[in-house]
Amino acid sequence: MPTTTIDREPVPTAASPEPPDATLVLPPDVRLYVEPDDFERLCAANRDLRLEREADGALIAMTPASTVSGGRELTLAAQVWNWANATGLGRAFGPSAGFTLPDTAVRAPDVSWIRHERLDALPPGEGDRFARIVPDFVAELRSPSDRIEKLRAKMAAYIAHGVRLGWLIDPKAGTVEIYRPGREAETLTGPKELSGEDVLPGFTLDLTDIVN
Amino acid sequence: MATVTTRRGKAEADRPAGRDAAVSLLVPPDAGLRVDAEGFERLCAANRDLRLELKADGTLVVMSPASSDSGRRNALLTTRLTIWNEAARLGYSFDSSSGFTFPDGSVMAPDASWILAERWRGLSPEDGRGFARIVPDFVVELRSPSDTIAESREKMRVYLANGVRLGWLIDPMTRTVEIHRPGREVETLTRPGAIPGEDVLPGFTLDLSGILTDDA
Numbered sequence: 001m002p003t004t005t006i007d008r009e010p011v012p013t014a015a016s017p018e019p020p021d022a023t024l025v026l027p028p029d030v031r032l033y034v035e036p037d038d039f040e041r042l043c044a045a046n047r048d049l050r051l052e053r054e055a056d057g058a059l060i061a062m063t064p065a066s067t068v069s070g071g072r073e074l075t076l077a078a079q080v081w082n083w084a085n086a087t088g089l090g091r092a093f094g095p096s097a098g099f100t101l102p103d104t105a106v107r108a109p110d111v112s113w114i115r116h117e118r119l120d121a122l123p124p125g126e127g128d129r130f131a132r133i134v135p136d137f138v139a140e141l142r143s144p145s146d147r148i149e150k151l152r153a154k155m156a157a158y159i160a161h162g163v164r165l166g167w168l169i170d171p172k173a174g175t176v177e178i179y180r181p182g183r184e185a186e187t188l189t190g191p192k193e194l195s196g197e198d199v200l201p202g203f204t205l206d207l208t209d210i211v212n
Numbered sequence: 213m214a215t216v217t218t219r220r221g222k223a224e225a226d227r228p229a230g231r232d233a234a235v236s237l238l239v240p241p242d243a244g245l246r247v248d249a250e251g252f253e254r255l256c257a258a259n260r261d262l263r264l265e266l267k268a269d270g271t272l273v274v275m276s277p278a279s280s281d282s283g284r285r286n287a288l289l290t291t292r293l294t295i296w297n298e299a300a301r302l303g304y305s306f307d308s309s310s311g312f313t314f315p316d317g318s319v320m321a322p323d324a325s326w327i328l329a330e331r332w333r334g335l336s337p338e339d340g341r342g343f344a345r346i347v348p349d350f351v352v353e354l355r356s357p358s359d360t361i362a363e364s365r366e367k368m369r370v371y372l373a374n375g376v377r378l379g380w381l382i383d384p385m386t387r388t389v390e391i392h393r394p395g396r397e398v399e400t401l402t403r404p405g406a407i408p409g410e411d412v413l414p415g416f417t418l419d420l421s422g423i424l425t426d427d428a
Contacts, residue, residue: 021238022274025258028234030251032272038244045238059245061235145233 021045026061033057039106040129043098050095055103065095069143072171075209076139077111083196083203090115090136098130101161106130107154109138113200134158137199139167141210155179165199171211234258239274246270252319253342256311263308268316268370278308282356285384285423289352290324296409296416303328303349311343314374319343320367322351326413347375350412354423355383368392378412384424 026032034042039053052060065073077094084092093112100106112135122131138158140151148170155166159179166179176194178186188194191211196203239245247255252266263275278286290307297305304327311321325348332346339345351371355364361383368379372394379392389407391399401407404424409416421427 020276021240022262022276024237024239024255024262024274026235026237027254027258030247030254030258032251033246033270035244041240042237042243042245045240049235049237057246061237063233063235 032059032061034059036100036104036106050108051106052098052108053104053106055101055105065143069141069171072141072210073110076141076169076205079205080111080113080137080139080200080203083200084113087202088116089201091119093135099135100130100132101134101157102132103157103161105157107158109135109158110141111139113137134162136163137165137196138163139169142168142170142172144172152177152185155185165197167194167205169207169210174211176207176211243272243274245272245274247272249313249317249319263321265311265321266317266319268314268318270317276358278356279358282354286323286354288422289354289382289418292418293324293326293352293416296413297326300413300415301329302414304332306348312348313343313345314347314370316370316374318370318374320370322348322367322371323354324352326350347371349376350378350409351376352380352382355381355385357385365390368398378410380407380418382420382424384426387424389420389424 034053034057036053039051039059042059043051046061048064050062050064052062054060064070073095077092081092084090090113093109093114095108095110097112098106098108099112114133114135114137118133118136119127122133126132135158138155140154142148142151151168155168155177156179158166159181162181163179164181168177168179168185170176174190176188176191178188178194180186180197191207193207194205196205247266247270249266252264252272255272256264261277263277265273265275267273277283286308290305294305297303306322306325306327308321308323310325311319312325313319327346327348331349335344335346348371353364353367355361364381364383368381368390371379372392376392377394381390381392383389387403389401389404391401391407393399404420406417406419409418
């Protein structure tokens with residue numbers, strides 16, 4: 001019986017297609033490390049994730065916030081934006097804005113604010129990446145899956161790098177920790193509002209729809 | 213009545229969104245991610261459908277499942293190696309999902325591999341656990357369209373540097389086979405019909421029909 005052999009011409013080597021991105025399940029207890037340039041590429045490939053990079057290169061990967069947490073974030077950000085817009089002293093940023101700290105960590109606080117004169121001093125194009133600038137003000141909202149110790153360490157690092165006022169808001173516990181340079185963190189239980197102090201002059205945050 | 217099972221465990225499904233939840237990360241080629249050995253084992257357990265390797269410097273290599281055609285060629289390769297091995301009874305053959313921990317710290321999973329019986333049996337239970345701390349005597353890499361030739365050759369270099377005694381790089385795209393042996397120049401064969409296992413796989417000859425060429 002005759003046999004048929006099919007032997008197509010070899011495919012040119014140069015035709016090797018770029019392999020597609022693979023989807024990697026990253027359990028919370030696994031630490032991946034990434035260099036700054038690779039971190040930027042990873043962020044570009046994962047627009048729906050919230051990624052941060054620790055100073056030692058460790059990757060922090062977060063899912064989108066829960067519905068309720070996302071609503072609280074916007075309530076907080078909207079008040080900061082309104083104040084920033086009214087005073088014209090600086091610019092407010094939401095949770096997708098990344099900043100490169102002096103220790104090479106890349107952070108994306110839930111809300112942040114920077115004075116205009118500091119933003120204007122950035123080199124051209126710096127703002128199109130994770131700008132090397134430390135916000136004057138940051139706020140983080142704790143979501144149910146966040147470990148409080150990690151958020152406290154994050155706030156302490158912000159202050160160490162030059163943030164002048166930091167709020168760690170825990171909506172479930174109804175507490176707010178206030179971080180200022182050179183001072184112990186102050187914990188408020190059940191506050192109705194927060195003062196922007198001398199960092200956000202004239203700003204008062206209404207916590208009604210943010211804290212339970 | 214039929215029951216429906218899902219692969220996600222309850223604990224995983226109930227984990228809240230946010231900063232300490234498992235996430236699905238899209239990993240571009242050459243993403244440059246690094247992980248330690250312990251983290252690598254956890255990643256493998258969480259990603260059964262991916263092929264993961266670890267380079268000696270801790271770089272994670274993430275590969276999508278093989279294309280259907282590469283998988284077909286790989287099945288022929290593993291089958292022919294295993295049929296010989298079952299008759300010869302000289303060692304153990306391994307498929308492409310078998311990972312090995314090398315002396316340089318890398319963890320690699322060749323497309324097919326083989327280990328001499330007394331070496332495999334001589335492994336301590338500790339060294340045999342998980343990605344066994346042993347270097348195969350023989351490995352094969354079957355180049356798929358998404359592999360660059362440089363990547364495949366780099367793998368062969370790592371295999372040989374860690375003690376592999378015979379390595380074949382089979383490239384269906386160029387219809388060539390590179391034969392890698394310790395301390396010798398790489399030998400390249402163009403359109404060979406079969407290749408001998410030499411003194412590493414005594415009596416074995418791999419018929420390349422359907423593997424290097426499309427006929428089977």
